Amino acid sequence: MAVPGRRCLTRPSPRQGQLDLLFFGPGITVPTVSDTSGSIPGATTTGANRLIVIVGAGDDDADTPITGAVNSSLASISSARANAETSLGNDGGVTVFDGQKSSAGGYGATTLTYTGATTKGMMTIALKPRDPTYAQSAYRFFENDDSTQVGAIMTAVQDATTSLVFAAQAFRLRMLLHIGLDLLSLNGENFKLQFVGKGTGTCDSPSGGTPSIYTDINGATIIAYNNNITPGDNQALTATTTDPTHNGDTIVNQSYEEANNFTNSVARIPSGYDGKWDFSLKDNGADTDAFYCFRVVTSGNVPLTAYNVYPEIKTSAAASISLSLSTTTVFFGDLAPGVPNIVSATTSVDVTGASNGYYLSVKRDSATSTVTMTTERNTSFPDFTAWDPTANGNAGNATSTIADITGKFAFRIQNASTTSNYSTTWWGSNDIDGTAKYAGFPTASQKIMDCSACTSGITFTAIKYRIDSSLTQKNGAYDGNLTFTALVNP
Numbered sequence: 001m002a003v004p005g006r007r008c009l010t011r012p013s014p015r016q017g018q019l020d021l022l023f024f025g026p027g028i029t030v031p032t033v034s035d036t037s038g039s040i041p042g043a044t045t046t047g048a049n050r051l052i053v054i055v056g057a058g059d060d061d062a063d064t065p066i067t068g069a070v071n072s073s074l075a076s077i078s079s080a081r082a083n084a085e086t087s088l089g090n091d092g093g094v095t096v097f098d099g100q101k102s103s104a105g106g107y108g109a110t111t112l113t114y115t116g117a118t119t120k121g122m123m124t125i126a127l128k129p130r131d132p133t134y135a136q137s138a139y140r141f142f143e144n145d146d147s148t149q150v151g152a153i154m155t156a157v158q159d160a161t162t163s164l165v166f167a168a169q170a171f172r173l174r175m176l177l178h179i180g181l182d183l184l185s186l187n188g189e190n191f192k193l194q195f196v197g198k199g200t201g202t203c204d205s206p207s208g209g210t211p212s213i214y215t216d217i218n219g220a221t222i223i224a225y226n227n228n229i230t231p232g233d234n235q236a237l238t239a240t241t242t243d244p245t246h247n248g249d250t251i252v253n254q255s256y257e258e259a260n261n262f263t264n265s266v267a268r269i270p271s272g273y274d275g276k277w278d279f280s281l282k283d284n285g286a287d288t289d290a291f292y293c294f295r296v297v298t299s300g301n302v303p304l305t306a307y308n309v310y311p312e313i314k315t316s317a318a319a320s321i322s323l324s325l326s327t328t329t330v331f332f333g334d335l336a337p338g339v340p341n342i343v344s345a346t347t348s349v350d351v352t353g354a355s356n357g358y359y360l361s362v363k364r365d366s367a368t369s370t371v372t373m374t375t376e377r378n379t380s381f382p383d384f385t386a387w388d389p390t391a392n393g394n395a396g397n398a399t400s401t402i403a404d405i406t407g408k409f410a411f412r413i414q415n416a417s418t419t420s421n422y423s424t425t426w427w428g429s430n431d432i433d434g435t436a437k438y439a440g441f442p443t444a445s446q447k448i449m450d451c452s453a454c455t456s457g458i459t460f461t462a463i464k465y466r467i468d469s470s471l472t473q474k475n476g477a478y479d480g481n482l483t484f485t486a487l488v489n490p
Helices: none
Strands: 017-022 035-040 043-045 050-058 066-070 082-086 092-101 105-107 110-118 120-129 133-143 170-180 191-197 223-225 251-257 274-283 291-298 312-314 320-325 341-352 358-364 409-414 446-451 457-467 482-488
Touching: 035 050, 035 120, 043 120, 050 066, 050 110, 066 092, 110 120, 133 291, 170 291, 320 482, 341 358, 341 482, 446 457
Parallel strands: 251 274
Antiparallel strands: 017 120, 035 110, 043 105, 050 092, 050 120, 066 110, 082 092, 133 170, 170 274, 191 291, 223 274, 291 312, 320 341, 341 457, 358 446, 358 482, 409 457
């Protein structure tokens, strides 16, 4: 396009930008008719948030060659940003306006009103904003909570690797993205979270892990998104005082995420600020005792500008459990008819990585009775009714009636000294006779304690043995064996 005259004026755009498309054809027109009205055909933008520069020129050297621009497809059309005119040569002038196009797609014709009749040259130019830069800047792991709030911190400081305690553990990752150069407008970029097995390499250059390359997280990957019951995906997160920070930058809270993709749907993020997102995740069959790294990329798989930190977790070791007894021999001493002898002992269970805890079971080794006479094995000592935890709708069949266990061998779990999980349904609300419940030892192994919360560490279960001899019980020494078993819950 030739502008009449020989004078040229350039002025910076009110918004720094990059040339997106220079619309030749429909976006530029040079009519030969001399009048006061000009029309620039519409055109199509390839992306959102474009600044449409409107340029009109004519052979008129008036101070304001063009008085106005109108286009209903554009928002916030400005008054003249620049006017330039010259009386040299053939005379001429040029005026520049701008408008805004928030979404990608077509816009209609622009009408210009000239001060006087003139031949014209006109065009529109679409400028896209300077691309923001993104840096993964800070993170912290938390225990899961069924809300947009997080649970307890999993590391004493932020930007530190954490270890999961048990298999299938749910956890939360709060991460910051630092926005550089230009602001990130609302919903300005779509991102997704990826993970990789670190293997023998680093998070920046993993090697030999599973998966071996950064992979999009979904609900089925071995590190997966965790679907909590209460909060919905993409809800605004609830900030805490223990959330990660970054060099004193202002933090713009964003959303709680249970799925890819995600964006800054809560608020725009100015340049120099950090956006914060909350990812609900879980171990979904990952290798035991392995390291995994996380990174954010755009939804188009474009890496961020910089990764100042990589969140990293270590999965739990394979579940292990060990059982020990405070004594392997329970000695009752001499029995007097009608006088119960009571002895207590304790089981100690050390468990690691049991996502659903463990249970303790017991059985007697003899099908005849728990104890028999040492010199006459066919002489038994009567047991109370064998314990069955499934009886009475899983309430068990233990009794609190002392008369029922008189003259018999019975046991119970004690509330006192039990740190695993004492069941008041099975064993009574307390340890006082008349309320405390007793049962006999079963011939097949049966649960006597189940602790789903005992996922790691050492817990104790106290066992009370009660033996009461009748007047007709044959004199002599009696003995027998019990087998206790501790197993991880599936």
